[in-house]
Amino acid sequence: MTAPSQSPIYDRVALIGLGLIASSMGHAMKKWGLARSVAGHARTAETRAAALELGFCDEVFETAAEAAKGADLVVLAVPVGNMGALAEEIAPVLKPGATVTDVGSVKQAVIEAVAPHIPNGVNFIPGHPLAGTEHSGPRSGFATLFANRWVLLIPGEAAPDAVAKLRAYWEAMGAFVEEMDAAHHDLVLAVTSHTPHLIAYTMVGVADHLRRVTESEVIKYSAAGFRDFTRIAASDPTMWRDVFLTNREATLDILGRFTEELFMLQRAIRMGDGDMLHDYFTRTRAIRRGIIEAGQDTAAPDFGRSVTGAGE
Ligand SMILES: NC(=O)c1ccc[n+]([C@@H]2O[C@H](COP(=O)([O-])OP(=O)(O)OC[C@H]3O[C@@H](n4cnc5c(N)ncnc54)[C@H](O)[C@@H]3O)[C@@H](O)[C@H]2O)c1
Numbered sequence: 083m084t085a086p087s088q089s090p091i092y093d094r095v096a097l098i099g100l101g102l103i104a105s106s107m108g109h110a111m112k113k114w115g116l117a118r119s120v121a122g123h124a125r126t127a128e129t130r131a132a133a134l135e136l137g138f139c140d141e142v143f144e145t146a147a148e149a150a151k152g153a154d155l156v157v158l159a160v161p162v163g164n165m166g167a168l169a170e171e172i173a174p175v176l177k178p179g180a181t182v183t184d185v186g187s188v189k190q191a192v193i194e195a196v197a198p199h200i201p202n203g204v205n206f207i208p209g210h211p212l213a214g215t216e217h218s219g220p221r222s223g224f225a226t227l228f229a230n231r232w233v234l235l236i237p238g239e240a241a242p243d244a245v246a247k248l249r250a251y252w253e254a255m256g257a258f259v260e261e262m263d264a265a266h267h268d269l270v271l272a273v274t275s276h277t278p279h280l281i282a283y284t285m286v287g288v289a290d291h292l293r294r295v296t297e298s299e300v301i302k303y304s305a306a307g308f309r310d311f312t313r314i315a316a317s318d319p320t321m322w323r324d325v326f327l328t329n330r331e332a333t334l335d336i337l338g339r340f341t342e343e344l345f346m347l348q349r350a351i352r353m354g355d356g357d358m359l360h361d362y363f364t365r366t367r368a369i370r371r372g373i374i375e376a377g378q379d380t381a382a383p384d385f386g387r388s389v390t391g392a393g394e
Pocket residue numbers: 098099100101102103104123124125129159160161162164168185186187188210211212213214215216217218219220318321
């Protein structure tokens with residue numbers, strides 16, 4: 083991992099949409115001095131005031147265009163379905179040579195919506211930090227959210243020096259950066275993030291139906307596995323609605339495969355096929371152990387303490 087930067091990587095960064103991801107980026111920029119100034123745009127006065135109060139923005143604006151004007155890096159950090167309209171709004175004020183990126187959980191749909199508005203001479207480098215929580219809004223962010231997490235960039239036709247700069251920016255927040263193409267990104271994330279979220283939403287929905295029959299016992303005695311589902315299912319409804327509407331094909335593909343496996347396990351339970359169940363669970367346990375052995379079960383444990391200059 084690259085040590086956090088001691089000198090600004092960008093002069094002026096504009097954060098458009100001040101929720102969990104943008105506020106975490108703002109806190110990280112402030113903590114490690116990654117931008118000389120941070121401008122923010124949020125639709126409500128309450129959110130703009132929170133950004134100033136918490137100190138992750140230096141200036142806040144009522145319109146996205148005002149915030150983006152003169153910025154070297156513009157970060158679109160709104161739900162995926164709103165990215166295109168914002169790109170259209172800020173396009174006329176973008177500075178030549180600036181970089182526009184986004185943090186959306188889906189990439190092909192964002193590129194289709196945003197790229198047509200990006201003027202010549204401005205670099206559009208879509209991105210996706212694989213880091214988050216079930217919380218949302220300007221008060222939910224924290225500087226170490228991206229530490230020891232992957233950030234996927236889709237460089238397309240962007241200038242290599244602009245890509246290198248954006249990579250250095252994320253690395254200075256403690257992230258690991260990988261480049262990927264958009265279709266591949268959407269398929270991988272359908273497996274690792276989107277479908278698991280849908281399953282969690284469904285399981286909590288099932289428990290909610292059952293709660294009406296068993297009074298409050300389902301919630302009261304919820305075991306650890308179910309509690310993990312409820313954490314995931316507390317994630318922002320607008321964000322996840324947009325994820326499924328825009329990554330439709332890949333999530334439907336993975337859901338189809340999921341239901342086939344589920345029916346197979348359902349049949350094994352019905353037939354009392356213990357060997358089949360045991361073999362299946364042995365295989366899945368090996369996958370989990372493989373993830374841990376590969377050191378990929380990271381949750382930002384020590385970033386800021388073990389890295390020189392992080393100034394925790
Ligand atoms: N939450 C996660 O775990 C996570 C992780 C990685 C990427 N993402 C992606 O990051 C983006 C932001 O997610 P978040 O978790 O920060 O959500 P959030 O709900 O915390 O923040 C999004 C903010 O955008 C604002 N917003 C919506 N439309 C807007 C518009 N037209 N103009 C200005 N502001 C607008 C909302 O009011 C909200 O404050 C989404 O595209 C999401 O897919 C989320």
